[in-house]
Amino acid sequence: MPPPLEDGAKIAVEGLAFGYGSEPIQNNLSFTVATGSIFAIMGGSGCGKSTLLKVLIGLLRPLAGTVHVRGEDYWSVSADRREQIGRRCGVLFQSGALWSSMSIADNVALPLRMFTALTEPEIDRLVQLKLDLVGLTAPGDMMPSDLSGGMRKRVGLARAMALDPDILFLDEPSAGLDPIGARRLDDLILALRDGFGSTVVMVSHELPSLFAICDGGIFLDADTHTAIAIGAPRDLRDRCDDPTVHAFMNREIPKSDSAVDDGGQK
Ligand SMILES: Nc1ncnc2c1ncn2[C@@H]1O[C@H](COP(=O)(O)OP(=O)(O)OP(=O)(O)O)[C@@H](O)[C@H]1O
Numbered sequence: 001m002p003p004p005l006e007d008g009a010k011i012a013v014e015g016l017a018f019g020y021g022s023e024p025i026q027n028n029l030s031f032t033v034a035t036g037s038i039f040a041i042m043g044g045s046g047c048g049k050s051t052l053l054k055v056l057i058g059l060l061r062p063l064a065g066t067v068h069v070r071g072e073d074y075w076s077v078s079a080d081r082r083e084q085i086g087r088r089c090g091v092l093f094q095s096g097a098l099w100s101s102m103s104i105a106d107n108v109a110l111p112l113r114m115f116t117a118l119t120e121p122e123i124d125r126l127v128q129l130k131l132d133l134v135g136l137t138a139p140g141d142m143m144p145s146d147l148s149g150g151m152r153k154r155v156g157l158a159r160a161m162a163l164d165p166d167i168l169f170l171d172e173p174s175a176g177l178d179p180i181g182a183r184r185l186d187d188l189i190l191a192l193r194d195g196f197g198s199t200v201v202m203v204s205h206e207l208p209s210l211f212a213i214c215d216g217g218i219f220l221d222a223d224t225h226t227a228i229a230i231g232a233p234r235d236l237r238d239r240c241d242d243p244t245v246h247a248f249m250n251r252e253i254p255k256s257d258s259a260v261d262d263g264g265q266k
Contacts, residue, residue, distance in 0.1 A: 010035045010167060010199040011056065016065035018048070018055045024063055025051055027226050031218050038193055038200040040210050040217030040233055044248065047222035049203040050094070050171055056201060057169050058086050069167070087115055090160030094171040097156065098144040104131070104155045105140030111162040130158040134188060150181035157188065168192065170202040174209050182206060186213050207251065211237065219245050 009032040016029040025048040033039040041049045054060040056067060058074070067074040069085055077085070098107045108127045112118055118126070127140060134154040144152055153173060160168055173189065174182035186209050192198050204210055210217070210233035219229040219236060221244060229236050229245045237249035247253065 012068040014066045017063040029227050031230055035199055036197050037216050038214045040214040041203045042217055043220035047220040053171055053203055057091055058082055088165050089167045090165035092156045092160045092170045100144055103141045108159045130161050134158045149176045168198050168200045174206045
């Protein structure tokens with residue numbers, strides 16, 4: 001029997017460990033993602049944020065623990081069932097991961113052609129709807145290489161939304177965008193959450209975005225190989241006593257590092 005989901009939780013993770021060999025990168029992670037929330041996976045470089053995302057979207061089997069998605073034990077169900085669950089999840093990869101040889105319309109149409117029996121005119125209409133949704137005014141026959149980084153992210157988001165997912169996974173959505181582009185993308189993510197009731201899980205280093213839009217999160221630590229804080233980024237910034245989390249969320253150089261910077265004078 002799956003453990004009962006906390007009221008309103010879309011994803012429940014219990015005792016999770018994962019890594020690429022037998023040695024875990026992260027151990028003993030337990031957290032829930034509330035329905036309709038925007039949940040941040042935080043932590044320094046190399047602590048395992050993107051790898052956790054891979055476990056949550058079905059690309060990497062965990063070493064231990066469970067992931068319940070909408071009450072189903074994601075890694076215990078059959079591969080077919082896992083794929084069905086995955087189709088209700090949209091993913092925006094860090095680079096946008098668009099097919100460079102396909103037009104932007106064909107990129108967005110791809111999941112519709114692969115996983116639905118819709119006719120081409122129906123697909124065309126849906127593609128236009130998704131491009132409108134993300135505020136992309138460029139013609140659908142443009143190629144990804146003709147777009148700015150921010151526009152490519154929007155196309156990636158339109159593709160992630162193609163099958164009307166109720167969970168969106170975003171890997172560093174505002175990486176590489178200028179501050180205005182990042183702010184616009186934040187607004188778009190909020191609008192998608194508010195308009196469609198989507199639940200969003202995002203990996204991000206961008207503190208302004210984390211503070212502006214996330215209402216929950218987990219902070220992974222590379223040294224202890226586990227989570228050292230759970231909570232909304234704003235709360236971790238203002239109220240977390242852990243020195244690593246406090247320094248990260250407030251952009252302070254940890255004391256141990258400043259001693260090195262000072263040539264060990266302190
Ligand atoms: N395919 C892989 N095979 C083996 N090791 C990997 C693989 N991908 C990542 N790693 C290692 O796993 C660890 C965690 O990587 P991951 O990319 O999840 O970290 P991250 O927190 O997302 O980092 P960053 O913030 O720099 O993107 C790192 O030590 C990395 O070198």
